[in-house]
Amino acid sequence: xxxxxxxxxxxxxxxxxxxxxxxxxxxxxxxxxxxxxxxxxxxxxxxxxxxxxxxxxxxxxxxxxxxxxxxxxxxxxxxxxxxxxxxxxxxxxxxxxxxxxxxxxxxxxxxxxxxxxxxxxxxxxxxxxxxxxxxxxxxxxxxxxxxxxxxxxxxxxxxxxxxxxxxxxxxxxxxxxxxxxxxxxxxxxxxxxxxxxxxxxxxxxxxxxxxxxxxxxxxxxxxxxxxxxxxxxxxxxxxxxxxxxxxxxxxxxxxxxxxxxxxxxxxxxxxxxxxx
Amino acid sequence: xxxxxxxxxxxxxxxxxxxxxxxxxxxxxxxxxxxxxxxxxxxxxxxxxxxxxxxxxxxxxxxxxxxxxxxxxxxxxxxxxxxxxxxxxxxxxxxxxxxxxxxxxxxxxxxxxxxxxxxxxxxxxxxxxxxxxxxxxxxxxxxxxxxxxxxxxxxxxxxxxxxxxxxxxxxxxxxxxxxxxxxxxxxxxxxxxxxxxxxxxxxxxxxxxxxxxxxxxxxxxxxxxxxxxxxxxxxxxxxxxxxxxxxxxxxxxxxxxxxxxxxxxxxxxxxxxxxxxxxxxxxxxxxxxxxxxxxxxxxxxxxxxxxx
Numbered sequence: 135x136x137x138x139x140x141x142x143x144x145x146x147x148x149x150x151x152x153x154x155x156x157x158x159x160x161x162x163x164x165x166x167x168x169x170x171x172x173x174x175x176x177x178x179x180x181x182x183x184x185x186x187x188x189x190x191x192x193x194x195x196x197x198x199x200x201x202x203x204x205x206x207x208x209x210x211x212x213x214x215x216x217x218x219x220x221x222x223x224x225x226x227x228x229x230x231x232x233x234x235x236x237x238x239x240x241x242x243x244x245x246x247x248x249x250x251x252x253x254x255x256x257x258x259x260x261x262x263x264x265x266x267x268x269x270x271x272x273x274x275x276x277x278x279x280x281x282x283x284x285x286x287x288x289x290x291x292x293x294x295x296x297x298x299x300x301x302x303x304x305x306x307x308x309x310x311x312x313x314x315x316x317x318x319x320x321x322x323x324x325x326x327x328x329x330x331x332x333x334x335x336x337x338x339x340x341x342x343x344x345x346x347x348x349x350x351x352x353x354x355x356x357x358x359x360x361x362x363x364x365x366x367x368x369x370x371x372x373x374x375x376x377x378x379x380x381x382x383x384x385x386x387x388x389x390x391x392x393x394x395x396x397x398x399x400x401x402x403x404x405x406x407x408x409x410x
Numbered sequence: 411x412x413x414x415x416x417x418x419x420x421x422x423x424x425x426x427x428x429x430x431x432x433x434x435x436x437x438x439x440x441x442x443x444x445x446x447x448x449x450x451x452x453x454x455x456x457x458x459x460x461x462x463x464x465x466x467x468x469x470x471x472x473x474x475x476x477x478x479x480x481x482x483x484x485x486x487x488x489x490x491x492x493x494x495x496x497x498x499x500x501x502x503x504x505x506x507x508x509x510x511x512x513x514x515x516x517x518x519x520x521x522x523x524x525x526x527x528x529x530x531x532x533x534x535x536x537x538x539x540x541x542x543x544x545x546x547x548x549x550x551x552x553x554x555x556x557x558x559x560x561x562x563x564x565x566x567x568x569x570x571x572x573x574x575x576x577x578x579x580x581x582x583x584x585x586x587x588x589x590x591x592x593x594x595x596x597x598x599x600x601x602x603x604x605x606x607x608x609x610x611x612x613x614x615x616x617x618x619x620x621x622x623x624x625x626x627x628x629x630x631x632x633x634x635x636x637x638x639x640x641x642x643x644x645x646x647x648x649x650x651x652x653x654x655x656x657x658x659x660x661x662x663x664x665x666x667x668x669x670x671x672x673x674x675x676x677x678x679x680x681x682x683x684x685x686x687x688x689x690x691x692x693x694x695x696x697x698x699x700x701x702x703x704x705x706x707x708x709x710x711x712x713x714x715x716x717x718x
Contacts, residue, residue, distance in 0.1 A: 310496060310498060310500040311500065311502060313470055313488075313494070313496070313500065314496075314500050316487075316488040317468060317469075317470070317488045317489075317490070317492070317493065318490060318513070318514055318517040318518075318567075319488065319490050320517060328513070329502065332504045332505075333502075335504075406504075408503045408504035408547070408549070409503060409549035410503050410549060
């Protein structure tokens with residue numbers, strides 16, 4: 135029954151996909167000029183009405199071409215999609231890593247000490263709602279390096295969900311388990327490592343999952359600003375080239391990579407989950 | 411006066427009243443002792459502060475007044491010398507059954523080798539009949555099995571005093587009976603000193619050497635210390651045929667149904683009249699032994715106690 139439902143769901147997904155692609159393809163008629171072409175238009179190759187959203191067939195054709203050779207590099211404005219995504223992933227993972235390095239210990243501190251919670255809460259509440267891109271000018275000025283500034287923006291936007299979830303998870307560890315640690319005379323370091331960390335791990339991982347999702351959202355915008363490399367820059371560059379097929383293709387790739395990132399962290403969080 | 415292994419002296423717990431009003435006294439003047447190797451149960455209605463007393467003995471809570479002395483030393487904070495079995499088992503759900511035990515054993519004897527820890531842990535898992543499920547997580551065990559793990563964990567650390575907070579309260583009657591017998595068996599082997607909270611009169615008679623009775627809160631007191639003069643080894647089916655069984659049982663039920671209220675009322679009027687804590691500081695529970703002589707008066711027993 136379960137497998138058959140799964141099978142039916144897959145069939146339904148495919149049907150919906152084909153209906154969507156069919157409508158998109160069907161609506162894409164190459165416009166024919168009503169009036170005869172002017173001399174100017176003839177001179178320009180008659181391309182006046184060619185600008186249109188490309189049909190899925192040409193997106194698929196491009197995707198096939200790009201994905202069969204994803205790592206080519208022929209100069210700053212023509213790199214394979216794999217290279218562009220690689221740059222973006224590198225920035226996201228670096229920023230995320232440093233954010234985890236800062237957010238997890240501070241989250242632990244805030245979660246374990248009510249004093250620190252009260253003292254740090256105002257800062258967290260003010261800094262958290264700031265759009266990460268608002269930091270960009272300041273980062274560019276202080277760091278004076280566009281690459282590092284992009285990573286910094288990822289860093290700053292990844293911190294908050296991780297910090298808040300860690301603090302919440304740590305503060306809400308069941309008192310019974312803490313009592314078990316106390317009656318077994320565990321020191322505070324051992325208690326943190328052997329009881330509080332495993333107890334709060336699922337909540338912490340949820341925070342990390344939210345963080346990496348946001349980081350992947352933000353990297354596209356950040357790379358549009360700093361330029362040079364990355365999938366965000368690629369989208370913007372293809373827009374400037376008026377190559378909408380590539381724009382649609384890269385939008386699709388952003389979605390797929392984002393999904394893979396989430397799946398990966400979902401796998402990790404399943405490792406630390408426990409049932410009460 | 412005879413020296414107890416564990417002595418509780420003038421213990422009291424008060425919570426500050428709202429808005430600087432008079433404090434709320436949960437219990438006060440708790441004076442009692444436990445001998446080495448003794449199994450003592452404490453019974454009282456909800457809200458009389460039994461759990462608070464146990465938590466203070468465990469070092470998890472602080473008394474407002476009085477002291478607890480174990481082995482000549484005052485009890486301050488939790489210690490491995492005082493093991494606790496919690497009502498809700500308090501197993502660590504991300505650890506397997508075996509690892510829940512090794513966790514405790516390793517904390518108790520940090521110098522032991524891996525093999526030693528494992529062997530010791532398995533021995534106690536075997537003692538509660540849980541060999542074969544050691545790799546399962548607590549969530550994959552029934553309530554009875556979880557409480558067995560919790561008991562094994564506590565016994566494995568071989569504390570000088572074992573505290574049990576209504577360990578069978580959450581179990582169904584059939585499982586409870588089984589685990590009570592297991593607990594008896596382990597206790598006969600180890601002669602572990604136990605202080606246990608229960609609501610179950612029959613359970614208390616079956617397990618303990620002595621039963622402490624508490625009056626109702628607020629201003630609860632440990633009013634009586636009832637000896638259970640029924641020879642060991644005991645078991646559930648035979649114990650009810652002992653001539654003393656119903657004498658003890660009736661005494662306990664009478665206390666819980668009728669006298670626990672009356673005693674609280676009279677104690678409350680006493681403290682308001684005298685307003686002198688030093689007088690009431692010396693209240694000791696009346697020693698009774700219903701199985702041997704239910705008519706014995708309080709004065710007689712106390713003088714006997716003094717003659718010893």
